[in-house]
Amino acid sequence: MGEAQQDKAARVVIVGGGVAGLEIASALGKLRDPHTASVTLVDADSAHVWKPMLHTIAAGTRDLAQQQTTYLAQATDARFAYQPGAMEGLDRARKEIILSAICAPDGREMVPARRIGYDKLVIAVGSGANDFGTPGVLEHCYMIDSRRKADDFNREIRLRMVRGMTEGETLQVAIVGAGATGVELAAELVQLSESAEAYGALGRAAKFRIVLIEAGPRILPSFPEEISQATQQRLEHLGVRVLVGRRVQAALANGLLLDGDEVIPAGLSVWAAGVKAPSFLAQLGLPVTRGNQLIVNDDLQTADPDIYAVGDCASYTLPGQSTPLPPTAQVAHQQARYLIELLPKVLASRQPYAGKGFAYRDFGALVSLANYDAYGSLGKFGLFNGGMIKGRLAMLSHIWLYRSHQARLYGFWRGGLLWLVDLMNSRLRPTIRLD
Incomplete structure (x- = not known):
C-alpha cells in the first residue's frame, strides 16, 4: 500500500462466516490495532453452525440454538464488525463489494442494496450441493x-x-x-x-x-x-x-x-x-473453475492481489499435484490459519508482500x-x-x-x-x- 493508505486504517472485509471466514474474522479482530486496520465480516445469515454438524441439526439430534454462534455476539467478543447481507457483485475499480437488498419474508425491502469498501478482501462464501441440472x-x-x-x-x-x-x-x-x-x-x-x-x-x-x-x-x-x-x-x-x-x-x-x-x-x-460454489463468483471477472470456485495462487490470492479466497469457494492445487484440494472443513481451517498469519504482515508492509506459500497437511x-x-x-x-x-x-x-x-x-x-x-x-x- 502507498503512503496515503498507511495513514488510515486498512479495511479488511471477509465475506462468508463459515469455518474459514469466522475463524479469520475472530483471530484478526483480536489481533488488530484499531488505528491500522478494521475487520468486517459480511454474511447473509445471522449465525454460524460448524458445517460438518449440519446433518445433526437436520435430523434434530442436536439443538440448533445450543450449537450456533450468533455473528453479532461473536463480533462483540472478538472485536470485529458484522454486516448482514449477501454479496452479489464486485466493483474492483472502486474496491467495493455489492450487497443485495435485504427483504422480509413477505417481500418488503427492509434494507436497500448497498456497497462496502475494502482494501483487502477475503471471499469465504463456501459451497452448496450441486444438482448437476437434474430435473426436479x-x-x-x-x-x-x-x-x-x-x-x-x-x-x-x-x-x-x-x-x-x-x-x-x-x-x-x-x-x-x-x-x-x-x-x-x-x-x-x-x-x-x-x-x-x-x-x-x-x-x-x-x-x-x-x-x-x-x-x-x-x-x-x-x-x-x-x-x-x-x-x-x-x-x-x-x-x-x-x-x-x-x-x-x-x-x-x-x-x-x-x-x-x-x-x-x-x-x-x-x-x-x-459440491458447487455460488454462481455469482463466475461474474466477478476473476478466473474460476467449472464449479464456480475462484482459482488462487500459493498465497491464496486470486488474479487480483487484493482479493483472497479460502475454503470451499476456492480452488488450489498443490505443487506437483494434478487435482485441487477437496472442499473440506480441514482444508478451510488450514487456509484460514495461513491467512491469519499472512494478512497482518501484508498490512504492515509498504511493498507488495509474498508469504512462504500455503502448505497443506493431510490429517x-x-x-x-x-x-x-x-x-x-x-x-x-x-x-x-x-x-x-x-x-x-x-x-x-x-x-x-x-x-x-x-x-x-x-x-x-x-x-x-x-x-x-x-x-x-x-x-x-x-x-x-x-x-
Whole structure:
C-alpha cells in the first residue's frame, strides 16, 4: 500500500462466516490495532453452525440454538464488525463489494442494496450441493448445506412424524449422495427413529425407512475402500437400504426416478450429491473453475492481489499435484490459519508482500455414524502412513475436531465451558428436538 493508505486504517472485509471466514474474522479482530486496520465480516445469515454438524441439526439430534454462534455476539467478543447481507457483485475499480437488498419474508425491502469498501478482501462464501441440472431437484428435494436449510428439513420431518403419529403412515426418506454428509445424515435419522421410542406415540411415527443412493461404485468415494465397505455394512445393519451405481434421472413429487426407469418412492428426498460454489463468483471477472470456485495462487490470492479466497469457494492445487484440494472443513481451517498469519504482515508492509506459500497437511478424514460407530483414515505424515481407526477412538477424534473449532472461536476456557454445558444438556434435555 502507498503512503496515503498507511495513514488510515486498512479495511479488511471477509465475506462468508463459515469455518474459514469466522475463524479469520475472530483471530484478526483480536489481533488488530484499531488505528491500522478494521475487520468486517459480511454474511447473509445471522449465525454460524460448524458445517460438518449440519446433518445433526437436520435430523434434530442436536439443538440448533445450543450449537450456533450468533455473528453479532461473536463480533462483540472478538472485536470485529458484522454486516448482514449477501454479496452479489464486485466493483474492483472502486474496491467495493455489492450487497443485495435485504427483504422480509413477505417481500418488503427492509434494507436497500448497498456497497462496502475494502482494501483487502477475503471471499469465504463456501459451497452448496450441486444438482448437476437434474430435473426436479430444486422443486422436490431438500438440501442441508446451510443452517437455514438444515433447520427447514428438520421442521418438515417433525411435521411428517406428527402426521405419522396421527394417521399411521410410514415415511420413506431418500438421500441422494453417499459422501460424508449423506452417510452421516442416514445414521442420524436412524438415531432419531430409535430415540423417539422413548416418547410414546411419537416412537411409532418415527419408524420410517431410509434409502441412500450413490451414483458411484461405492459409498464414501473419498475414503479408503475398507472404510467404505465397513460403513456400508454398518448402515445396512442399522436398517438403511444402500444403492450404489445408481444414477438419479429426475426428482419427482413423490420420489426419485433412477436409471432403468425405476421409481424409488419417498415422502422426503434429500440431495447431498456434489459440491458447487455460488454462481455469482463466475461474474466477478476473476478466473474460476467449472464449479464456480475462484482459482488462487500459493498465497491464496486470486488474479487480483487484493482479493483472497479460502475454503470451499476456492480452488488450489498443490505443487506437483494434478487435482485441487477437496472442499473440506480441514482444508478451510488450514487456509484460514495461513491467512491469519499472512494478512497482518501484508498490512504492515509498504511493498507488495509474498508469504512462504500455503502448505497443506493431510490429517486424514473421519465419518461419524451418530452414536453407533465412527471410522477414520489417518493422514500420511510424521509417524503415520495412512491406516484406519474405528469405534470409540474415531468418535472421540470427531468430537475433538468440533471442540477445537469452538476453542478457536471462543478461547480455550470458554470453549471448554461450552463442552461442559453440552454434556449437562445431554443428560437433562430430550435427546431429540420435540418443539
